[in-house]
Amino acid sequence: xxxxxxxxxxxxxxxxxxxxxxxxxxxxxxxxxxxxxxxxxxxxxxxxxxxxxxxxxxxxxxxxxxxxxxxxxxxxxxxxxxxxxxxxxxxxxxxxxxxxxxxxxxxxxxxxxxxxxxxxxxxxxxxxxxxxxxxxxxxxxxxxxxxxxxxxxxxxxxxxxxxxxxxxxxx
Numbered sequence: 001x002x003x004x005x006x007x008x009x010x011x012x013x014x015x016x017x018x019x020x021x022x023x024x025x026x027x028x029x030x031x032x033x034x035x036x037x038x039x040x041x042x043x044x045x046x047x048x049x050x051x052x053x054x055x056x057x058x059x060x061x062x063x064x065x066x067x068x069x070x071x072x073x074x075x076x077x078x079x080x081x082x083x084x085x086x087x088x089x090x091x092x093x094x095x096x097x098x099x100x101x102x103x104x105x106x107x108x109x110x111x112x113x114x115x116x117x118x119x120x121x122x123x124x125x126x127x128x129x130x131x132x133x134x135x136x137x138x139x140x141x142x143x144x145x146x147x148x149x150x151x152x153x154x155x156x157x158x159x160x161x162x163x164x165x166x167x168x169x170x171x
Contacts, residue, residue, distance in 0.1 A: 006088050013086045026066070026165045026170035029051060033051070034051055034052050034053060034054070036050045036063065036064070036067040038067065041145070042115045044077070044114055044147055045075070045146065045147050045148070046145070046146065046148070047143065047144070048068045048143070048144045048145075049065050049142070049143045049144075050063040050064040050067060050142050051142075052140055053142060055138045056140065057087060057142075059090065060087075060141070060142045061142045062168045063085065063168075064141070064142040064143070064167040065076065065159065065164055066083075066164060066165070066169070068080055068144055068159070068164070069159065069165050071146075071148075072161050073165065076150075077148035077149055077150055077161070078149065078150050078151060078153075078161055079144065079148070079151070079153045079156055079158045079160050080146040080148045080159055080161070081091075081149070081155075082144050082145070082146055082159070083145050083146065083147050084147075085142075085143070085144055086142070086143045087140070087142050087143075088139075088140070089138060089139070089140050089141075090138070090139045090140075090141070091137070091138050091139075092137050092138075092139065098106060100127075100128070101126075101127070101128040103125075103126045104125050104127070105123075106122065106124065107118070107122045107123075108121050108122075118120070144151055
């Protein structure tokens, strides 16, 4: 019976931890989910969006810049300028946070007669599940409108594709 309880706890913890193991990933967004998406506005202009609910504002903005550099390179350009920049932070209530606990203790009883006392020890296994409803999920979204160019960079506000790809490479 004890092995069954321990096995149950290990199984539940494994499932919970497996759900937490997926960290942020740089990838294309699927069905409006996390990741990047882009729209061609004209031959040299794109709108790039990166959305994540697992990263901070700086990381999301860096991913949007990195995607802009990838796109600029794919289109055969050398640099890009961010002509418009928007960042949205949206906090949403999420499903309950679960906490699982397992405790093993021992109950002792002492019975005394006229001449002697006897002690009995009985192991007690307790397992608990606690749900908390007060967690929020923060979704961060960075939207950049970029204009691409070739040759010499037009000004100090432009980004060289090579530099961005080298310095903002996602993990």
